[in-house]
Amino acid sequence: MERQSNEAFFWTLFSAGGVIAAILIPVHIFLFGLAFPLGWLPAPSYEHMMALVRLPVVRIYLFVLCSLPLFHWAHRFRYTLFDGLQVKHLNEVIFTLCYGGAVVGTVLAGYLLWNMG
Amino acid sequence: MCAVKQPTTRTAPAYTEFHPRWYRPQVSVYWWLFQRQYLKFILRELSSVFVAAFVVITLLQLNALRNGPEAYARFQQWLQTPAAIALNVVSFCFVVFHAITWFNLAPSAMAVRLRGKPLPDFMVAAPNYAVWLVVSGAVAWLVLR
Incomplete structure (x- = not known):
């Protein structure tokens, strides 16, 4: 019997993360990375940010925003190293580091958002 | 230091001169x-x-x-x-480069037909851009409110 590949599972995470990254990350970087620091738009107050983050739906949103794009990164970065730099002999190490990083980031996001107070 | 280069599979083994050479073109990094x-x-x-x-x-x-x-x-x-x-x-x-290339993949991933005729590529990709605009606007509105 042939061994089942996990590739479909990881590809689904990659694809879901790609959609989240494409639709949500540009506006987040534009607002928090450029518009607020450079004074193009009035930055929201600490209180307003806390009020938003206290909402359960915003926490779920932020959890998805952090977690799925990390799995998207893990998949793409793994194959960039694999094809681009041709480091095929390090395949297992790269796999562990990429997906390990995504899992660590997901756990951190869950911890931070759970304990936001 | 070891100066002698280790024999690789690219050189034919010594035991027969008729061993087939592996065809492995070297691709630059x-x-x-x-x-x-x-x-x-x-x-x-x-x-x-x-x-x-x-x-x-x-x-x-x-x-x-x-x-x-x-x-x-x-x-x-x-x-x-x-x-x-x-x-x-x-x-x-x-x-943004990721978003645009991702949205433009939609026509390759699915062939949408309207009354038997395939829709042009930009019509398949367009809804992605519409969702992008609406969601970005909604996020900005919530943060700036």
């Missing part, structure tokens, strides 16, 4: 640099690094938020440093 399509492919793949960088900055921002108003203000100051601005400018370009 920089194979993607010299053609526009390949370069575009690698840049698209590299956009994922900036996606990850965004997540790291977001986690740091959430941590600052959790640590109180002073920590949050300090983090906002760090975001104003030239290094942070430069990173975010580059990240923004890469993430």
Whole structure:
């Protein structure tokens, strides 16, 4: 019997993360990375940010925003190293580091958002 | 140091001169640099690094938020440093590049037909851009309210 590949599972995470990254990350970087620091738009107050983050739906949103794009990164970065730099002999190490990083980031996001107070 | 090069599979073994030579063309590590399509492919793949960088900055921002108003203000100051601005400018370009290439994949991933005729590519990709605009507007409205 042939061994089942996990590739479909990881590809689904990659694809879901790609959609989240494409639709949500540009506006987040534009607002928090450029518009607020450079004074193009009035930055929201600490209180307003806390009020938003206290909402359960915003926490779920932020959890998805952090977690799925990390799995998207893990998949793409793994194959960039694999094809681009041709480091095929390090395949297992790269796999562990990429997906390990995504899992660590997901756990951190869950911890931070759970304990936001 | 070992100066003798280890024999590789590329050289035929010594025990027979009729052993077939392996056909293994050597591909340069920089194979993607010299053609526009390949370069575009690698840049698209590299956009994922900036996606990850965004997540790291977001986690740091959430941590600052959790640590109180002073920590949050300090983090906002760090975001104003030239290094942070430069990173975010580059990240923004890469993430928009990812978004556009991702949305434009839709027509290749699914063939949409209307009354038996295939829809033109831009009509299949267009809803992605519409969703992008609406969702971006909604996020900005919630944050700026």
